[in-house]
Amino acid sequence: MRLGIVIRYIGIVLLVLAAFMLMAAGISYVNNVDSAYSPLVMSSLITLLIGCFPLIFVPKTDRISQKEGYCIVVGAWVVSSVVGMFPYLMWGGEFTLLNAWFESVSGFTTTGASILNDIEALPRGLQFWRVASCWIGGVGVVMFALVILPSIGKSKMMLSNVELSSLAKDNFHYRTQTIVRIILSIYVGLTIITLLTLKWCGMNWFDALCHAMSACSTCGFSNKNLSVGFFNSPIIELVLIVAMLVSGMHFGLIYATITRKPNNIFRSEITRCYLGMFIVSSVLIAISLRAADVYPSVISSLRHAAFQTASLMTTSGFATANCNTWTPFAILVLMFCMLVCGCAGSTSGGLKVDRLVLAVKMLRNKIQAQQHPNAVVRIKVDGYTQDRDMLNTVMIYIVAFMLLILIGTFVNTLFGCDLMTGFSAALACASNVGPGFGEVGTMDNYSQLPAVLKLNLSIMMLFGRLEIFGLIQLFFIRWWK
Amino acid sequence: MKGIRKRVTIGFLSIVVLLFFSGLVSLFELNHMSTDIESILDSNRHSIELTENMLDAISAHDRAVVNYAVFRDTLYSDSCKVCFAEFSAHIDKARQGASKSTVLMFDSLCINADRLHAVVHELRTSRTIENLILFDTLSNGVSFDGKGWYDRNYVPAYDAASNSIMRVMSHAQISLSPRAEQLSRNAYRAVTPVFISLVVMIAILLMFYYFIMIYALKPIVEMNKSLGDWLRYKIPFKIKSECRDELQELNEKIGSVTNTSKKLY
Known part of the structure; x- marks a missing residue:
């Protein structure tokens, strides 16, 4: 080398x-x-x-x-x-x-x-x-x-x-140089549209720029201590929900939709699953919050539920409410969203909806194979047959990701975190979400954690972002030769 | 200047630039810090001086009141007035340079000073002391207890005014603490660029060493070895080089010399 x-x-x-x-x-x-x-x-x-x-x-x-x-x-x-x-x-x-x-x-x-x-x-x-x-x-x-x-x-x-992961390269049928340009054009375009819309909604230029850049990168850094909750504006929250959700979609599909290609967002099975997951999660959380009387009306329950679901599902991590006060059911649904996150080929982290869809299809395939041992059942996504190598890689990644979270939780609890804080911090950092629950909730931060945990969580962030295998290679000395 | 010489010069210049800028930033931050320290010390000195003046003036006023009311010395009547005027002048002077948060403290001090003035002014304008000296008793036959008046009326007003002065002083001192905190941050900022520059410089030096080894020394060693092999065993001179610099030229020239001599023999 x-x-x-x-x-x-x-x-x-x-x-x-x-x-x-x-x-x-x-x-x-x-x-x-x-x-x-x-x-x-x-x-x-x-x-x-x-x-x-x-x-x-x-x-x-x-x-x-x-x-x-x-x-x-x-x-x-x-x-x-x-x-x-x-x-x-x-x-x-x-x-x-x-x-x-x-x-x-x-x-x-x-x-x-x-x-x-x-x-x-x-x-x-x-x-x-x-x-x-x-x-x-x-x-x-x-x-x-x-x-x-x-x-x-x-x-x-x-x-x-x-x-780019192999999943992210699906839906791109261009030369490398064109793919790279498409990704950056969509990214910059999305940021500019969000910036202008947020400005129109009443933010000043600087706040709008910070929140637009943060939402489109699905990072969730805000320049306000109360995050998006500072603005207390339903219209700003709506704009950010849309921006975060779009940023969590495959950029190639967004480009295809803009250029009116047949393989667009509306026809994509993955995107439908992603949006469906968002809607179902939001509604379930809203029902749970209203039933527990956390918020006074259905509208406010739905407003906070939709924002927090979009924020955590797309790995942004903006906050308008303290999720620690929510019901255990709502927290569990949010944790599932934090695990699965957005689509491959987007700016979001986590397991990705694509892998979840493939895992569910493999499960269905396995059951079918047991029922009909001689049947040859192929796994298809958006009409394309997925090869065995790809499916193996998906399963290996899911197992590796779960192991990463497990190891992270072990280390966190070893150094004095309670189980909720330890697990949610590991999950939030491995999935690149940001806020978790417990001591690292949506309205808290990581400042109170001991130094060793900050180091552990920052390494987990890198593992999550580089999809585990990229970083893990560097630890094998033989590989360097 | 081209090739190796250019690279080595730029390499050294980079280190010089890094050192220069880190030094410059540290100098700027240290200068900034020195100005801040001077300003804090000035404010501190000024605040102590003003408080001292106010306390001296109120104390002189107190002595004048004791002489006038308790010892019935009418000569001190005007002295009371003069001392209070001096006290008021010191308050006004201190108030001029006060920060927004300290102005509230000065308002409270002014109210207490007015109360003090009102107590003494009432005694002076009623001419009670003068009447006592002239007629031994007051016209209504009631005797005047100067010490009692001093303890009951004057001392509470005096205590309130002097406490207000102390409050103004302590507030002025407390208001210096955020500036001192800022100062400690500046001290941190003055040191960090140098520390980071040192770390970066070590990294650059290591890179420099590595690059010189790989892209300057290694080709020379290889050329030397290959030329030796050609001279001894007539193994063809062939060195693969990625660089386009003097070493590449030298490589090509040695290559052409060996080829020419091969043709000659």
């Missing part, structure tokens, strides 16, 4: 981060040169320098191996998280070394879990950097570099193959 090549491509990703840091410094400058200005400028310069350095020495190459591709993608996520904590560390405040790492990883992996007790105390430049990190992470740090830098050439295919 050529380490120089790996470092060169990670350097390219860092250049993108440096540009965003500079943008955040610009916001800081416009805002009367607030206290985040010099930390952001300094971080941007340092990042630029680290990014440029390998470009000077390592010559350009057109071909990279799959192993190098893995290392570039995983390395880019880890190095981005390290570099992303520079502005936080330099600014100080509540950011200790571990808190800055946690916040940075949470941003880039679009988890949206925070250690901040007073978000509004952050200067605007730093608030923008916080949401910018999750916006970059939403589409994937390497994807940004793939689009912005055309000089990457043929290496694009290998990198996009590693960055």
Whole structure:
């Protein structure tokens, strides 16, 4: 493996981060040169320098191996998280070394879990950097570099193959370069539409920008201590529900719908299942909340239920209500939504609806096979037969994901968390949702957790974002040779 | 400047730039911190000075009142007036530079100072002391107990006014604490860029070492070995190089020399 090549491509990703840091410094400058200005400028310069350095020495190459591709993608996520904590560390405040790492990883992996007790105390430049990190992470740090830098050439295919899971590449019938452009165009377009709609709904430009970027990346970082609950506006909540739900759909299908292709959102079995799950979950939770008299009317029950379901199901993690006060049934339904999450090929994390659908079909297939031992039953999704390798990978991933949550819960409870907090924190971080239940509920944060748990949860976020196998490869020394 | 020389120069320049900027930011933050410390110390000194002046003035007023009311020394009648005017002037001066939150404290101090003034002013305008000295008793036959008046009327007003001064002072001191907190944050900010720069510089130096080893030294070693093999055993000189720099040129030139000499023999 050529380490120089790996470092060169990670350097390219860092250049993108440096540009965003500079943008955040610009916001800081416009805002009367607030206290985040010099930390952001300094971080941007340092990042630029680290990014440029390998470009000077390592010559350009057109071909990279799959192993190098893995290392570039995983390395880019880890190095981005390290570099992303520079502005936080330099600014100080509540950011200790571990808190800055946690916040940075949470941003880039679009988890949206925070250690901040007073978000509004952050200067605007730093608030923008916080949401910018999750916006970059939403589409994937390497994807940004793939689009912005055309000089990457043929290496694009290998990198996009590693960055996008095989499920995410379904529904795309284009060249790699076109796929990457489609993804970014949809992402940027969606963010702009959300921004304008939120502004129209009464938010100021800065709040609208932060919430649009955060909703479209399904991160859930808000610049308000009370999250979306601060605005207490049904129309804003409705806009964010739509934005989050659309961001949780396959971007290829969104593009197909816009360009009036036959394989669009309305015909997709996965999207129908995803939306159906949202509607059923919202209604069930609303009924449960109304029956328990948590909210005074059916409308308010439905409003909060729909928002929290959309928020947790799409792995955003915005909040309008304290879910700890909800009924056990409502919490259980939300936990199921947190586990399954959005569709493959979107910005959301978790198991993905695609895998759930395939798992259910495999179960049905197994029962049919037992009833009719000689029958040959194929598993199809949207008319396409799924090959055995793909189905095996899906099952292995589901088992690995459950194991990850189990190990995370073990570690959390070992270091003093109660079962609800430990399990929900592990689930929320592995699925990149953000808020959990118990001590890490929708209206709480992760600041009170011990340092070792913050480290454990931040590693879980990376595992969840890189869909486990990407990161796990790096732990096998033999693989490096 | 091109090729290896350019790379090495840029490599060293990067480290210099990093050091320069981290130094610059630290200098800026330290300068900022020094200004903040000076400002906090000034505010502190100013607040103590004003409080001292107010306490001195109220104390002088107290002495004048004791001489006038208890010891019946009419010469102190005007002294009471002058001392109070001085006290009021100090309050006004202190109020001018007060922050918004301290203004409320000054309002309370002004009310208490007015009460103090009213108590003494009533005694002075009724000319009770002067009448006592002239006629020994008051016209209505009631005797005047100066010490009793002082204890009953003056002391409570005096205590309220001096407590208000202490409250103003303590509030002014408390209001300095957020600024001190900000200062400690600035101190953190002054140190962190240097710390981060050092870590990054170590990373860059390691990269620099690695790149020099791989892209500068390794080709030279390989060329040397291959040239030695050609001279000794006539094994063809062939080095694969990814770089397009002087080493690549040297590689090509050695290659062409070996080819030419092969043709000659």
